[in-house]
Amino acid sequence: GDSVTQMEGPVTLSEEACLTINCTYTATGYPSLFWYVQYPGEGLQLLLKATKADDKGSNKGFEATYRKETTSFHLEKGSVQVSDSAVYFCALSGATGGFKTIFGAGTRLFVKA
Amino acid sequence: NAGVTQTPKFQVLKTGQSMTLQCAQDMNHEYMSWYRQDPGMGLRLIHYSVGAGITDQGEVPNGYNVSRSTTEDFPLRLLSAAPSQTSVYFCASSYSLRGSSTDTQYFGPGTRLTVL
Numbered sequence: 576g577d578s579v580t581q582m583e584g585p586v587t588l589s590e591e592a593c594l595t596i597n598c599t600y601t602a603t604g605y606p607s608l609f610w611y612v613q614y615p616g617e618g619l620q621l622l623l624k625a626t627k628a629d630d631k632g633s634n635k636g637f638e639a640t641y642r643k644e645t646t647s648f649h650l651e652k653g654s655v656q657v658s659d660s661a662v663y664f665c666a667l668s669g670a671t672g673g674f675k676t677i678f679g680a681g682t683r684l685f686v687k688a
Numbered sequence: 689n690a691g692v693t694q695t696p697k698f699q700v701l702k703t704g705q706s707m708t709l710q711c712a713q714d715m716n717h718e719y720m721s722w723y724r725q726d727p728g729m730g731l732r733l734i735h736y737s738v739g740a741g742i743t744d745q746g747e748v749p750n751g752y753n754v755s756r757s758t759t760e761d762f763p764l765r766l767l768s769a770a771p772s773q774t775s776v777y778f779c780a781s782s783y784s785l786r787g788s789s790t791d792t793q794y795f796g797p798g799t800r801l802t803v804l
Contacts, residue, residue, distance in 0.1 A: 609792070618692075618778055618795035619731075664730060675746065676721075676793060680730040 577602045581665045581679035588655055589687050596650040596682045598639075598665035606667040608632075608641050608648040613662045613681070622650075622663070660686045690714050694779050694796035701769040701803045709764040709799050711779030719784040720762040721746070721793070722754065724775040731778065737762055738784065769803045776800050 582597040600608065607626045611619040623632030628643035637652045648665060662683045668676040695710045713720065721736035733746030737756040751773060753765040762781075766773060780793040 611793075618797050619780075619793075620795065621792045624792065675733060675736065678723075678731040680728060 577606070577667060577677050579665050579667055579677050579679035581663075581682055583680075584662075584683040585685055586682060587685045587687065590657055591654045592686075594650070594652040594655045594659075594684070596663055596665075596684070598648045598650065598679060600646050600648065600665075600667050602646075602667055602677075604669070607669050608639070609666040609668070609676075610637070610639055610648070610650050611664045611666060611678075613664065615661070619664060655684070655686045657686045657688050660684055692779055692781055692794050692796035694777075694799050696799060697797065699799060699801050701766075701801065703770060703803060705769050707766050707769065709766075709777055709779075709801075711762045711764065711796060712760050713762075713779075713781040713794070714760065715781065715783070715794065716759060717781035717783050717794070718759070719791075720756065720779065720781045722752070722762070722764045723778045723780065724748065724773075725778060725798075726775050734764065734777075766801075771803045774801060774803045 578601045580599050609624045610622040612622045613619045623634040625632040625641035628641050631640045639648050639650045662681045664681045665679040666676050692713045718739045722734040723731040725731050732748045734752050735754040737743045740756050740759050743754050756762050777799045779796040782791045782793045
């Protein structure tokens with residue numbers, strides 16, 4: 576079945592360091608890919624998304640490119656801030672024309688001042 | 689727009705008790721879903737609905753019931769609470785075009801449930 580695998584955390588970085596959180600997926604069909612972020616005590620919110628191969632999603636300095644050949648959607652940011660500390664979830668949906676969204680296990684990011 | 693609202697925010701139950709977690713959205717979204725979030729396991733889909741009067745099971749439906757009598761509301765019922773149902777529960781909604789990929793999901797703030 577469809578699945579999402581993302582790197583285990585926690586990831587601890589100093590402010591202004593570069594961030595990469597790896598995400599790979601298994602799916603039939605042509606899914607849309609998402610990164611959601613969850614700040615402490617809150618629900619998830621969309622960070623960025625890409626709906627077809629080679630699309631790049633971007634928001635708040637974060638980027639991810641839909642790579643069909645490597646079935647990946649890695650999240651990157653060139654310079655993290657303390658306010659980026661959160662849990663990041665990679666997700667896919669619509670793989671077989673259905674309505675379900677499949678989430679990865681989440682990666683917790685800590686950014687130190 | 690209030691978005692997706694959930695009540696209560698916190699709840700403590702004893703084993704065997706029943707309760708309903710409320711979820712409402714004011715965005716006229718067709719698709720609504722319930723997830724539970726457990727440490728190290730991400731979000732797991734409990735039940736979902738693609739419109740009023742239509743519900744279906746997700747990955748972990750046992751012990752939970754849902755109904756969708758209106759577009760706005762999608763309550764989740766725990767029939768007989770068990771300690772294994774201790775979790776954080778999230779409701780989400782999205783505008784979905786039938787037959788197309790699911791659009792962005794909007795999440796509520798969550799309900800933290802403890803079953804003793």
